[in-house]
Each structure stands twice: as C-alpha cells, then as structure tokens.
Amino acid sequence: MSEQTQKKKVIILFGGRADEHSISCISAGSVLRAIDRDRFDPIPVAITKEGQWILSDDDPCKWNLASSVMPELHIMATSRPISVDLDKGADGFYVLDSLTSEHRESLGHIDAIFPVLHGEYGEDGALQGFLETLNIPYVGCGVLASAVCMDKHFTKVVLRNAGIPVAPGLTFDARRFDQESHFEANKDEILTAVRNAHLEYPLFVKPAWGGSSFGVSCVDDEAHLISALWEAYPHSWRILVEQGIDGREIECAVLSLNPAEDPQTSWPGEIVIDAHEHDSDAFYDFDSKYTDASASHVEVPAQLPTDMLQKVRDTASRAFLAVNGRGLMRVDTFVQHDGTVMVNEINTMPGFTSISMYPKAWEVSGIGYQDVITKLIESICR
C-alpha cells in the first residue's frame, strides 16, 4: 500500500446554519493550516448558511480573525455540492461537478469527520445523530452531551443534579409571551416571577442556545428586564434570567481519548476583561471575543493558587462526566472570591483557532495544537 493511501481521509466540516457560521469558518481555517498532512488527507466541506453542503472551493486556510471581513459561505453557480448515499455510509459521499452537472465523483472512503461547527445544527446533537445514522466516526461529543450542552437550561439541570454549583436563576418559555407588544403585555407576570426567585441585580439575561454572547445582556434594574428578554428571543425561545455572578471567568479544556479512563484536563485559563475602567457592566461580549482586541485578554494558566486551579480542573472533569462527554469540551466557570467554582456553560465544540482558549490551554499544558487535532481524530478512527 502506498503512503498516500494509508493517510486517513477526514472531512473537515465547517460553516453551518448557526449564528456562529463565520467563527466556524475561522476555526476550520486554523485546523486546516495545522492538521498533520503526513497522517491525514483533509477534505474541507463547507455548509452554507442555508444548510447546503459544498466542497470548499475557496481556500479556508486564508481565513483568520485579523481580517476585517467575517467569512460567509454562499452557494454559487460554480459550487460543487456534496451528496450522500445513506445506504453506503462512509463510502457514500459524492461531489457533483457543479450545480448543473449530473456527473458525480466519489470522495472515496471517509475515515472520520471533524465537525468544526459551533452552535445549532452542528454542535447540538442534530449533526451527531445524522453521523451516527451513517455509522461514520466523528470527533467530539455524541448526541446526548451535544444536546444537553447546547441548551444552557438543561446543562444546569444536569450539573445541579451532579452536585456542581451553577448560577441561581429561572428560565422562561418565551413562546407564551405576546410578541406584538415585545413582551410588554407579559411584564407583570415576568417581573413577579423574577421577584419571587429572589435574585439580586445585576442579572444576566441570555438565550438558552446560542453562543458568542449573541443576545446576552447584563441588566441593572427591573426597568430593563423586558427589553433584554426581547433581545435574547431571536436567538432562542427558551431564555435564562440569572443572578450576575461576581467572579473570575476561568475556562478549562477537557480531552478524552479513551472513555474507559478519566478525561484529561488542561491548566485553566482566564478571560480578563480590560474594559472595566470605562464600563462597569463590561462582560465578555461579542466584540471583546472577536473584534476588539483591547477589550479582553486571555491568561493561561490563570493567576490563581494551584489548589484553586486544581479545583477548577476537578470541576471540569466532573462536569464532563456528568453530561456524558466524549472527545473534547471546554468547561467555563466562575471562580468566586470565597473559592466557589461555579460552571457557567459548556462548549462541546469550543472556538478552535490556534489562538483560542482550548488549543492555547493545551499548548501551555504540554500538548501542541497539531497534536490535539491528531489525538482527537486518531482516537475515533476504526
């Protein structure tokens, strides 16, 4: 067998229908730049915002966060769609010459799929279920963990049940609310429920699913609560209202290559918000995540005593097991002044550019970016 045929063929799947489409493109560009091409033969497959799968004709390697234009994929006359023969599973992937051509060419046997997809339809169990049906190995969490972690309400239900602290709060089903009045008609009902929950302001209002801080607001008083719910609503009809937690944002990368062993945890890193001087309500919003490099920075390992770092790692490991994790996840915590470690949220496909927290935390903990990618893929290949 030639060296070429021994390489594992891996579809790098990116883009997608979620709000975080562009972030996924950037993460995938980074993966494609770093992947070990002596071991793997990566095939970049893009999912447009409308949900069509196409062989990437653009060069994803050129996408990076430094660019002022966020990448977005659209179908064009020259696009080469991917079709899948369900009964052929891993051998059932074909590429059409173009939108108009009937001619299709097999992509050959696919050894694994690496879904570098964030958010709905990519990170929420839907795609994972599809890949399970096709019987193709894929990187990352399975259906259950993906679905649980995509929904911040259910993540908290599972974590609380495992004895892991989470922010106090309540959850609304906004489908019941009057939309013509932008929820104003339900104001009394909403405010009463929040008062009865005995939460102290500031509160955080956030969509149950979503990411990149889309639709998340910090609310200082009752007067701004309804508009904050309305702002969250386009992202998800389930909306969380949480106690604002006064704590440091510490994130831990988890890697599990063998389900029979305890997961590995990285040294935790910290998101340090630098904009506090100008804005006391500054939090880790979209701009500080992606567009305003001066708004925040990341420190790995976080400047915390070793026993606190260890406590975060233990919590991350317990959270991984509680949600039935597989492969990887980033567990985001708040470390409070009294030493409580509270889980804020779990990302089953965390930002994956070479400068994102997940790869960075592993780099500092002794596993380089390329190695993380290699380990994740090799651990699932049959």
Ligand SMILES: Nc1ncnc2c1ncn2[C@@H]1O[C@H](COP(=O)(O)OP(=O)(O)O)[C@@H](O)[C@H]1O
């Ligand atoms: N309960 C909370 N207390 C304090 N800050 C919060 C709370 N919930 C969210 N935040 C802030 O909002 C940011 C985004 O919220 P998060 O729940 O992490 O959603 P996303 O999935 O969009 O990242 C967090 O990184 C943090 O800065």
Ligand SMILES: [Mg+2]
């Ligand atoms: Mg977050």
